[in-house]
Amino acid sequence: MKEFRLIQHNLIPLALIAGNIAIAHLIYLLAIGLYGYNLVMVSMGVTALTLGIVRPNKYLLLAGIIFYTVVLFFGILL
Amino acid sequence: MKPDNTEKKNHNLLWKIHHWAGLYTGIVIGILCFTGALAVFIPEIDFMIQKNYYSVSSAPSASPKIGAALAQVKKDYPKMSGLLIDMPEKPGQVATFSFLVKGKNKASNQSHFLFVDAGKDKVVGSRDRQNSIVNYLRQMHVRLYEGFWGRQLVGLGGVAFIVLTVTGFLIYGNFMKKQPYPKIRKKNIRILMADWHKILGISALAFNFVIACSGAWLGLQPKLMNWLNIKAPNDYDLPKVMKPKADAQTAVHWDEVFKAVKQHFPDLKPGYIRPSENGTASIAIHGNVEGQVYEKNLNTLVISKSTYQPLFKCDMRERSFNDKFYGVQEALHFGDFGGLGLKILYTVLGLTSAFLSISGFVVYLHRTDKKQHRKISPLKTTFIYTVLILLILTVIAMISIFIGYRQASTIAGIIVNGTLILFAIYALVNYITKKIKPKTSTTRV
Numbered sequence: 186m187k188e189f190r191l192i193q194h195n196l197i198p199l200a201l202i203a204g205n206i207a208i209a210h211l212i213y214l215l216a217i218g219l220y221g222y223n224l225v226m227v228s229m230g231v232t233a234l235t236l237g238i239v240r241p242n243k244y245l246l247l248a249g250i251i252f253y254t255v256v257l258f259f260g261i262l263l
Numbered sequence: 264m265k266p267d268n269t270e271k272k273n274h275n276l277l278w279k280i281h282h283w284a285g286l287y288t289g290i291v292i293g294i295l296c297f298t299g300a301l302a303v304f305i306p307e308i309d310f311m312i313q314k315n316y317y318s319v320s321s322a323p324s325a326s327p328k329i330g331a332a333l334a335q336v337k338k339d340y341p342k343m344s345g346l347l348i349d350m351p352e353k354p355g356q357v358a359t360f361s362f363l364v365k366g367k368n369k370a371s372n373q374s375h376f377l378f379v380d381a382g383k384d385k386v387v388g389s390r391d392r393q394n395s396i397v398n399y400l401r402q403m404h405v406r407l408y409e410g411f412w413g414r415q416l417v418g419l420g421g422v423a424f425i426v427l428t429v430t431g432f433l434i435y436g437n438f439m440k441k442q443p444y445p446k447i448r449k450k451n452i453r454i455l456m457a458d459w460h461k462i463l464g465i466s467a468l469a470f471n472f473v474i475a476c477s478g479a480w481l482g483l484q485p486k487l488m489n490w491l492n493i494k495a496p497n498d499y500d501l502p503k504v505m506k507p508k509a510d511a512q513t514a515v516h517w518d519e520v521f522k523a524v525k526q527h528f529p530d531l532k533p534g535y536i537r538p539s540e541n542g543t544a545s546i547a548i549h550g551n552v553e554g555q556v557y558e559k560n561l562n563t564l565v566i567s568k569s570t571y572q573p574l575f576k577c578d579m580r581e582r583s584f585n586d587k588f589y590g591v592q593e594a595l596h597f598g599d600f601g602g603l604g605l606k607i608l609y610t611v612l613g614l615t616s617a618f619l620s621i622s623g624f625v626v627y628l629h630r631t632d633k634k635q636h637r638k639i640s641p642l643k644t645t646f647i648y649t650v651l652i653l654l655i656l657t658v659i660a661m662i663s664i665f666i667g668y669r670q671a672s673t674i675a676g677i678i679v680n681g682t683l684i685l686f687a688i689y690a691l692v693n694y695i696t697k698k699i700k701p702k703t704s705t706t707r708v
Binding site: 189193194195202203204209212213215216219238241 | 435439443469554556598601604605
């Protein structure tokens, strides 16, 4: 039950929030034609988040959320 | 008090806030989400209308040419003022001149909107912009077509939307209990709608939060900027060097203007140009830099009318974090930084948000149905409300397009303010009645 709550009540909502931003980010990169490592990183983030939500897997969700957050911060700061 | 009870109390409070905010502002949020979902396509709709209805386009040209067309327009309308030159965004699109010819009083002022072939340098048509479908969409979304305080009402709707998204996020877990995402139960209409409300709400939460925050800011922006003394990044103040009349009559060599832009701000793609008429003898070129996520036409270059040298430059890349944060709001709200793909995503999510206000209303009606003894079923009531709102929106659109902007605005003002007054009276009467009657408990989903 604890695991269910962690995944369903906490990680999936957080992954969905990250997923909203990540999809918009991915479309933006594609629209401006920035086909570089940044696009690959964001795509990986989107894939991990999607798989984590669909499966639903704690580790994939955590990995997706953390990975995309780092990519987003680097994208904003650099 | 036990921690469990405190948690339950907090949860109840959050739910109550979500419930009341949704009930009282759901209609406005629903209308804004629906009109916003269409409003993201304003440039595309406008381009389509220009091309197919007015049959106007620009011939291919290395750089835009508007000098001869403008000279002719100045000859035809010697009393023109407030000239604004919109540059074509894409190849084939026309440039436009919009200006005012002042009459004896405000009511007799005439606004003109001309299409200019920026390849052949000539005027190719005109239209009444105020009465266009594009202006309807913009005004309905920005100020509910109400000129006095419509924009502030929209801003307050944005604040309520922030409250709804935050409380919705905080109460989501407790409402889902053992139900996994994205399972929808089909036990009855109430459960079905409640599940869709929760699933779609959490799925589009980040989008809704961004739209709500940026919408609240954009709606309340004029007042907040005034009260807090906030300046836009491209605000500038120049000294007056000649009389306004002489300034308005100063001849401009437009080729020199475009050369100056290429020289002093090479990445700037001009969006619109405004020659001064206040004695500062300047030309402001507002535009965009490819790939930026900032408000349209926020990047600015102001040059002298006589020397074509820069007087002011606002390059968002070189601006402070505060300026960048200011600039990002409108772009995030309208989603015009990621091409057509992002606009489609915005529309889908916007319609999802509009559905949230409908599903929330159905759940509310179902929940209170037994207590209130309503004669019409909750689904029918929601259907009637939705159709009525769509009908009002369509009628105002028709009036705006076929009769006139002012008439449509007056009717919208009566509807918006009349509804507000009736709503306030209803809420007051309801409150007093509840105070007099003994308290009864409410059940939730």
